[in-house]
Amino acid sequence: MSHREILSSITVSLAERSYPILLGRGLLADLSVHLHSHLKKLSHVLVIIDEHVAKALGDSIQASLVQADGAALLRVSYYVVPSGEKSKSIEQLAQLWEFMSAENCDRGSVVVAIGGGVVGDLAGFAAASFARGLRFVQVPTTLLAQVDSSVGGKTGINLSRAKNMVGAFWQPSLVLIDFDSLASLPAREFNAGLAEVVKYGMILDATFFEWLEANVTAIKGRSLDALTHIVARSCELKASVVAADERETTGLRAILNYGHTFGHAIEALSGYGNYLHGEAVSIGMTMAAKLACSLHMIDESIVNRQTALLHSLDLPIDPPHIPFDLFWAAMQKDKKVQHGKLTFILPDCIGSVKGVNDISATQVSAAIS
Amino acid sequence: MSHREILSSITVSLAERSYPILLGRGLLADLSVHLHSHLKKLSHVLVIIDEHVAKALGDSIQASLVQADGAALLRVSYYVVPSGEKSKSIEQLAQLWEFMSAENCDRGSVVVAIGGGVVGDLAGFAAASFARGLRFVQVPTTLLAQVDSSVGGKTGINLSRAKNMVGAFWQPSLVLIDFDSLASLPAREFNAGLAEVVKYGMILDATFFEWLEANVTAIKGRSLDALTHIVARSCELKASVVAADERETTGLRAILNYGHTFGHAIEALSGYGNYLHGEAVSIGMTMAAKLACSLHMIDESIVNRQTALLHSLDLPIDPPHIPFDLFWAAMQKDKKVQHGKLTFILPDCIGSVKGVNDISATQVSAAIS
Numbered sequence: 001m002s003h004r005e006i007l008s009s010i011t012v013s014l015a016e017r018s019y020p021i022l023l024g025r026g027l028l029a030d031l032s033v034h035l036h037s038h039l040k041k042l043s044h045v046l047v048i049i050d051e052h053v054a055k056a057l058g059d060s061i062q063a064s065l066v067q068a069d070g071a072a073l074l075r076v077s078y079y080v081v082p083s084g085e086k087s088k089s090i091e092q093l094a095q096l097w098e099f100m101s102a103e104n105c106d107r108g109s110v111v112v113a114i115g116g117g118v119v120g121d122l123a124g125f126a127a128a129s130f131a132r133g134l135r136f137v138q139v140p141t142t143l144l145a146q147v148d149s150s151v152g153g154k155t156g157i158n159l160s161r162a163k164n165m166v167g168a169f170w171q172p173s174l175v176l177i178d179f180d181s182l183a184s185l186p187a188r189e190f191n192a193g194l195a196e197v198v199k200y201g202m203i204l205d206a207t208f209f210e211w212l213e214a215n216v217t218a219i220k221g222r223s224l225d226a227l228t229h230i231v232a233r234s235c236e237l238k239a240s241v242v243a244a245d246e247r248e249t250t251g252l253r254a255i256l257n258y259g260h261t262f263g264h265a266i267e268a269l270s271g272y273g274n275y276l277h278g279e280a281v282s283i284g285m286t287m288a289a290k291l292a293c294s295l296h297m298i299d300e301s302i303v304n305r306q307t308a309l310l311h312s313l314d315l316p317i318d319p320p321h322i323p324f325d326l327f328w329a330a331m332q333k334d335k336k337v338q339h340g341k342l343t344f345i346l347p348d349c350i351g352s353v354k355g356v357n358d359i360s361a362t363q364v365s366a367a368i369s
Numbered sequence: 370m371s372h373r374e375i376l377s378s379i380t381v382s383l384a385e386r387s388y389p390i391l392l393g394r395g396l397l398a399d400l401s402v403h404l405h406s407h408l409k410k411l412s413h414v415l416v417i418i419d420e421h422v423a424k425a426l427g428d429s430i431q432a433s434l435v436q437a438d439g440a441a442l443l444r445v446s447y448y449v450v451p452s453g454e455k456s457k458s459i460e461q462l463a464q465l466w467e468f469m470s471a472e473n474c475d476r477g478s479v480v481v482a483i484g485g486g487v488v489g490d491l492a493g494f495a496a497a498s499f500a501r502g503l504r505f506v507q508v509p510t511t512l513l514a515q516v517d518s519s520v521g522g523k524t525g526i527n528l529s530r531a532k533n534m535v536g537a538f539w540q541p542s543l544v545l546i547d548f549d550s551l552a553s554l555p556a557r558e559f560n561a562g563l564a565e566v567v568k569y570g571m572i573l574d575a576t577f578f579e580w581l582e583a584n585v586t587a588i589k590g591r592s593l594d595a596l597t598h599i600v601a602r603s604c605e606l607k608a609s610v611v612a613a614d615e616r617e618t619t620g621l622r623a624i625l626n627y628g629h630t631f632g633h634a635i636e637a638l639s640g641y642g643n644y645l646h647g648e649a650v651s652i653g654m655t656m657a658a659k660l661a662c663s664l665h666m667i668d669e670s671i672v673n674r675q676t677a678l679l680h681s682l683d684l685p686i687d688p689p690h691i692p693f694d695l696f697w698a699a700m701q702k703d704k705k706v707q708h709g710k711l712t713f714i715l716p717d718c719i720g721s722v723k724g725v726n727d728i729s730a731t732q733v734s735a736a737i738s
Contacts (some may be wrong), residue, residue, distance in 0.1 A: 090459075090466070094459045094463075097459070097528055097535050098528055098529060098530075101528045101529070101530045101534055101702075102530065104701075104702075125498075128537070129494075129498070129525075129535050129537060130535055131534060131535075132523070132525065132536050132537055132538055132616075133537075156498075156501065159466055159467055159470045160467060160470070161467075161470045165470055165499065165500060166466050167498060167501050168497070168498060168501055168502075168537065169501055247502070248501075332473070333470075
């Protein structure tokens with residue numbers, strides 16, 4: 001861990017809730033330094049960490065929090081979260097709340113979430129709700145969390161019938177993206193993260209999409225330059241959307257949902273955990289593009305380019321076998337349903353999407369079958 | 370229920386989160402009308418109601434929601450909450466979340482909490498967290514809830530070790546205070562509400578305190594004029610504090626905590642539910658005044674005036690027998706503890722309080738024993 005450098009810095013602009021995203025190498029090794037330089041009046045750190053990450057990095061994180069960095073020594077508590085979507089449960093949240101109470105967390109505490117989206121979502125909601133709000137730092141260690149869930153302030157857990165159905169908009173004070181943590185990420189998880197990267201190109205940035213098409217080899221090889229570009233650009237694009245519609249009230253933020261209405265239904269009906277989130281989104285984007293094509297919003301060549309890019313990144317394209325009525329019913333559980341109407345986010349070219357209402361079950365069924 | 374009139378209206382000023390408090394008679398009988406005139410794009414009403422209130426008023430509430438008021442018919446769901454502090458639990462919250470999911474609550478839904486502080490706090494947090502935030506209407510049916518918990522946006526539940534430890538700041542869209550609902554309120558609960566009324570006089574308004582001293586008989590007789598004055602003035606005073614410090618960040622809002630640091634410890638150590646919240650606050654204010662007196666902030670005549678007023682309103686004054694070390698430890702669980710330091714809110718005259726730090730256990734013990 002000889003390299004310790006900040007390679008890029010992005011600001012999420014949300015008035016008094018603005019915060020920096022730092023991207024680089026060796027950031028976790030300097031965790032204590034970064035916490036002290038970005039958070040005032042810190043008396044206690046609660047590290048909430050994924051069990052696999054704890055095995056791999058726990059010792060060095062612990063060392064970084066007691067190192068002689070000139071700052072006052074902090075009281076530190078550790079809470080290990082079992083890996084997997086099942087930890088985004090009421091039971092896990094209840095256990096975490098009681099742990100925070102037993103550890104005397106108070107408004108001088110900061111919650112530091114280290115892991116993937118599951119840990120970030122769970123820890124973020126715990127931070128949002130404990131004592132009606134503690135400060136919160138995201139240290140995403142998977143590509144998916146780095147390009148998506150750690151940016152934007154969405155936190156939450158699943159209910160038995162619906163994913164992410166309970167939670168809060170709660171902005172972190174700081175996001176640390178350490179590329180070192182990607183070194184040991186399994187290929188399947190890395191690829192799943194790339195689905196969200198492709199999404200940003202499709203919804204907002206045709207140039208970025210073309211760059212992805214031209215750089216598949218470097219991306220799959222995880223070159224530092226490629227990682228820095230795809231993560232920084234994804235964060236910038238997401239930050240711009242979040243800044244314009246922090247709480248999903250204007251409808252703009254809904255474009256981030258491209259592929260997700262289908263994707264969430266796939267995840268829910270396959271049992272959480274059988275598909276990685278990014279895999280379900282990859283299939284969902286394919287379904288959304290086909291639907292847009294059948295509605296004459298895009299022509300087939302665009303569907304094919306998206307499919308080819310996803311395929312070249314080793315992502316699944318084809319939906320699992322699920323009866324359509326079940327699928328349709330599951331989609332109606334989407335949080336963006338308002339007054340019983342589902343809005344589909346569909347592309348009208350590469351780099352642009354729009355929300356479309358009043359699409360019938362028959363139209364969807366015909367497009368994706 | 371022949372009288373239907375709005376007697377007073379107060380605005381809680383919080384920029385885009387501002388909302389009105391309507392006080393009057395027959396407001397519940399016109400629930401549907403009030404919902405339609407204050408909330409746009411309403412597709413579904415989830416009534417969360419205290420079981421005792423449901424028995425007494427359920428039929429008329431149901432009738433008011435289906436009456437021919439010219440507005441579109443609404444889909445309505447009902448959830449009955451067992452009476453008592455024990456319903457502010459993780460288990461009850463989990464059950465409510467799953468119910469909301471089963472009833473397909475979405476962002477076109479409004480949560481209407483009808484009952485005392487328990488229902489308002491539980492339903493408010495469910496509204497804040499379901500789908501990351503649904504609109505919320507408070508219909509407080511106890512005096513305590515009318516003058517305190519329904520105003521200001523604090524919502525939450527208890528953990529096994531600490532009261533109100535989990536929750537959100539979540540402002541209602543509308544508060545309806547219907548004096549009809551006080552008609553059947555037991556004397557003990559009515560009196561408990563008066564403790565918070567006395568608190569507003571002590572912390573902010575000497576004239577109001579004197580008015581209370583001069584009108585004990587009318588207050589205890591629940592005359593409509595007296596009720597309107599004490600509830601409206603309490604709401605105004607609380608609204609002014611909340612507007613100046615919505616999220617307890619400047620320290621101003623902490624003055625509302627007068628009597629509560631002691632009171633919460635009494636509630637926690639006596640088992641939630643043995644003392645009504647207002648009773649614990651009455652004892653807590655007495656302890657706080659004695660502490661202020663021992664620190665030479667006020668003289669004994671002020672302690673005595675507060676004690677006499679609380680006593681004339683049939684409120685308890687004397688603490689239960691609890692070993693002091695247990696009591697002190699329980700106070701350290703207060704959410705306002707920052708960096709391990711407890712701030713006591715203490716009077717320096719009638720109508721004014723301030724926060725005092727660095728008070729030792731010995732000083733507290735000597736003052737209140």
